[in-house]
Amino acid sequence: MKFALSGRPLLAITMSAAVLAGCVSSAAVVPTPRTQTATPRPAVLPRPAGSVTVPIGQPVRSTMPRPAGPLDPGFRRPPAGLSERIHFLWRAFPGKTGIAVQRIDGEWALAERGGDLFPQQSVSKFWVALTALDAVDQGRLRLDQQVRIGPEDLTLFYQPLAARVRAQGSVTMTVRSLIETAITQSDNTANDSLLRTIGGPGAVRAYLSKKDLGAIRFGPGERLLQSGIAGMSWQQSYSVGRNFEAARSALSPATRRAAMDNYLANPIDGASPTAIASALARLARGTLLSPESTEYLLDVMSRTKSGPRRLKAGLPPGWKFLHKTGTGQNLGGMTAGYNDIGIATAPDGTRYAIVVMLGTTTSPIPARMALMQAVSSAVAEFHGR
Template sequence: MKFSFSGRPLLAVSMGATVLAGCVSSAAIVPQPRAQQQQQQAVRGPAGAVTVPIGQPVRSQMPRPSGPVDPGFGRAPAGLNDRIFELWRAFPGKTGIAVQRIDGEWSLSQRGAELFPQQSVSKLWVTLSVLDAVDQGRMTLDQRVRIGPEDLVVFHQPLAARVRSEGSVTMSVRDLIETAITHSDNLANDSLLRTVGGPNAVRAFITKKDLGSIRFGPGERLLQAGTAGLTWQQSYSVGRNFEGARAALPAATRQAAMNNYLANPVDGASPSAIASALTRLARGTLLSPKSTEYLQGVLGRTKSGPRRLKAGLPPGWQFMHKTGTGQNLGGMTAGYNDIGIATAPDGTRYAIVVMMGSTTASIPARMALMQSVSSAVAEYHGK
């Protein structure tokens, strides 16, 4: 089997997992001494997010793995470390990968400490914040939420058709969670965000739970407008008005806005922080037992991204996950992600995170990388 990145053929299969080779990413780096890596650890701000000067990217510091990546964890299977490194090195663009054994004691990553655009991955933090409010008695899953034309957003929002035809709709928090997570509906997610208290409420949850290098942006409308170089207007939520306004911008304006977003994403998160959060969710330390079970069930019903990480797992494995996909500019996508919890037939669980900060690789090639990562995790399970 062959894959092609940027028109160049890439090599095929090794030991049961697809290994992509033949094109070295600009993400590849020179290994550094351990002491130097420690000196370059990201600095956490008061909200627990990695802080860097506006307009400056977080620099890579992850060398070829030679043992445990994160202090306090045991050693991952040596072959898996090497396999993940080779996959990461060969893929064109800025890519972050993190794997953590939930029922065990090890983790590994490449560019695991850097910030990557989350896009719809951030819907997970909204739902976690809502369920935490439910656990605290401040909300209920049966609480009703009205959604009108003034609430419409951009891009993927199937719920908008009902709002336009009916004038407004009222849905339970439970139904909004199901719609936001399983169908990645932006309107359902923003409605939950508004109901739980806005972006500051989600940031407060992230801080309270000490989730580390995870930022939460300003909401779908402002995030997407800012990434495109626009100032949000509610008229952009109608038809293809947003795309039209974006296309009318000077190319330099769009490129500058995209560059600023990629250099310092307002919704950025590190792969290792996300893997840790997934681990804590699976272990039941983020939410009540009832909310934990409920959310994992919802994540298990996700419809988006069936050919991403999920497709690399063998029969008998289960996967609960959340995807995220950003805007395109000049053949480059800003944010192409999948994060989730894989469960082996024997019940052992792994948090798997693959985030593409920027890549020009074809969509099949992106999915092939994700499948190769999850396939490698399954191959080395039990070794």
């Protein structure tokens, strides 16, 4: 799904005390495996009366060159105040929310509900691309390998590729083109075709296990995942037009609610914000893929078109951001998964993995994007302190 807002990025979140009363208040600060020293747990802020406005402020820009490595004061521990800011943003937002921030070129990480499993939705396309490129590195796949896509391979929801397939009968694309289309356009047919080419969900799960990526699940593919969330069994006719939406609308509310509740209670594609942030850091450090494949995937992610008003919009000029978004189905005004994960690079080259996952939320889309912008803006604001 794509959304656009006019004007400058939202740099504050305002919510009533009635909304705050329904929020989860547990928090955790998670050290990376490279350090045994945990950042102190931020104090729980008192709930103010009336409304709450969270100011973000302007990023601090140092005019002095930053020391490299352990001499950098921000290398071993988060900047003073960042944990408290992230905690306040997390606590103020309604619904199940997970946030993780990790300094890639450093030794610290912090998180709120960082170990919980959240629905990934299209964030899972990131693992398909990693698995494909690992196969390339191992010599089992070529980027120029041709893949045929016919009507029997079409999926549902966002799939611009489907129009070409229907117009031409079938199309042939390279593995490279499938990766590009799946990541930059979040095309479901391109992703499922790439998934089929690399050996299916089992191949992705094997890669996640081989690299010991932690609390990350991979689902059965877009068609089975989305039909299961809706309480249906997949039929290929659902890939045509709005047949899926029509069949879903014909279900009883009880059937849909039961299927959605089952998915949210134990998401088959669930992943923890901390595990995702760690994987992003490992990719950026070059420990998941070959140097060539690492550079290629980071470049592809820098051209992602979805979610321009999510995390990316909270960063000031001079920062770079590469990412992957994910958005789930809606039921009764509630969205099952509204996510953005990515790598932010400061003008001085310091890199941060940032993950925001909304497992269940009824907040309007502008408020969801405002939260994400506030998180990335906070990382930029406290950078260099």
